[in-house]
Amino acid sequence: MTQELSHITTDEIPIEVLRQDINEICGAFEIEPAHREGPSHGLARSQRMGGFDAALVSLDAQHVNRTRTCIRRDPAEYLYMLVQDVGECVVHQNGAATLLRPGDMFLVDATRPSQFIYDGKLSHQISVHLPRDEMIGRFGSICEGGVAVDRTDPLWVALRAVLCKMTQCPPGAGTQLSEAFYGLLGAYLHQRHTQLPxxxxxxxxxxLHLMARHFRDPDFGPSKLASELRVSLRSLQRYFEPLGETPGQRLLHLRLARAHSELSGGRCRDGAVADCAYRCGFNDLSHFYRAFRQRYGTTPGAVAALSGNAGVIG
Incomplete structure (x- = not known):
């Protein structure tokens, strides 16, 4: 279990007060409470950590958004290293969705829209404010766009250790710790950038492995595939671009290829073209016939008939 860093205690607080505190400390955000009526549990307070300004935030909101309107109203002077301390949060930024559990870290780009989903469950987070000009000057564009820190990377352990020290040092101290944090973060960003492809x-x-395992399931589609991989559907589609097809197209071609193999190999008995379609992951026969003919230039029945299944109607 990851050691808690913030030790936040919260009380019931009017959502208007929580909104005001977060906007004053962290910048412009829209907060959607879990309950329309009555107070929420929450707290937002500023703290100096190892040479950085930081915020300790606790809330049980439904979700928090930084919209384009928020960005126009509040110029982004910082990148935020968001540290999940207690509870969970799903971060949406730059077309990707990242689940944060205790100990996870995510470098939020405040110049781009973002959403933080809590589903009304209490969450404690530490937000370390990293001056944007300093970050760009040190690392260039590789720190932009929203970056999840992989906790399986050894540098995560080192970053976590420095963060722990930062929470314990006196408010006026910490220059060496901040330099250590910059150094480790820079090493992680550069390593990630070179390994990203x-x-x-x-x-x-x-x-592709999951498709091969689950293509016979008609409910298994691109959205379910993206969820299994813990990436957004949009990100998954971008990753498939070098293949020249979308995840949905690859899944369709896999199902059609298996159906064609069964039909042409004499494994479709008694004229059961429909049964073959259902076995191969189709739940809409008209779509199956249309897609099959478009890909192979003939009907499923004709392919089955050629294999010796007389009487099959396609």
Whole structure:
């Protein structure tokens, strides 16, 4: 179990007060409470951590959004290293969805819209404010767009250790810790940047493996595939672009290829073309016939008839 860093205690608080505190400390955000009536549990307070300004935030909201309107109203001077301390949160930014559990970290780009989903469950987070000009000057564009820190990477352990020290040092101290944090974060960002194509290739490889396992399930589609891989559907579609097809097209071609193999190999007995379609993951026969003819230039029945299944109607 990951050690808690913030030690936040919360009381019931009017949502208007929580909104005001968060906007004053963290910038412009829209907060959707879990309950329309009555107070929420929450707290937002500023704290100095190892040379950085930081915020300790606790809330049980439904979700929190940083919209384009918020961004126009509040110029983004910071990137935020969001540290999940207690509870869970799903971060949506730049077309990707990332689940944060205790100990997870996500570098939020405040210049781009983002959403943080809590589903009304109490969540404690630490937000370390990293000056944007400083970050861009040190690392360039590789720190932009929203970056999840992989907790299986050894650098995550080092970053976590420095964060722990930052929470314990006196408010006026911490210059060396902040430099250590910059150094470790820079090492992680550069390593991630050089390995990103391989990481995307691994996701595509996992996607193809899952398709091969589950294509016979008619409910298994691109959205369910993306959920299994813990990426957004939009991200998954981008990862498939080098293949020249979408995840949905690859899944359809896999189902059609299996159906064609069964029909042409004499494994479709007694004229049961429909049974073959259902076995191969189709639940709409008209769609199956249309897609089959478009791909192979003939009907399923004609392919089955050629294999010796006389009497099959296609």
């Amino acid at each position: 391989d990481a995307r290739g691994q996701i595509v490889e996992q996607a």
